[in-house]
């Protein structure tokens with residue numbers, strides 16, 4: 001049994017430690033979410049002992065999302081980060097593509113193939129600058145590979161796609 005402190009809110013929002021337990025013949029690899037503050041951090045345990053405990057997910061870009069990015073889209077980016085932690089890189093970039101598409105629908109772009117939506121947003125409605133349009137096209141490019149193609153997505157690429165998604169969502173929310 002291990003008593004773990006939430007790195008963000010222990011002592012402020014929570015007074016008790018988080019208790020995690022597994023027996024001699026079990027291993028836990030996963031994400032702890034503190035329900036007092038919502039913070040997520042990864043843990044690996046074996047035989048009841050902590051092997052690895054980080055204070056935050058390896059990629060924590062979703063915390064940098066602008067406050068006016070909608071909760072649904074924020075959740076998609078967080079899911080992409082969880083996918084990355086679990087080494088599901090195709091799923092990761094696919095979630096980023098989803099966040100991009102939903103953000104365009106939020107802005108009033110008609111739901112149709114994403115390439116067309118991006119053109120509408122850039123050329124017709126002027127919602128995307130040249131820079132954010134380029135970023136969005138690259139998110140689509142890798143998201144399409146994740147969703148449709150027989151190609152691998154490298155961890156570094158998935159990391160970069162999350163980074164670009166947060167940048168693009170913040171820039172286009174101004």
Ligand SMILES: [Zn+2]
Pocket residue numbers: 006007008009010013014034035036037038039
């Ligand atoms: Zn907490």
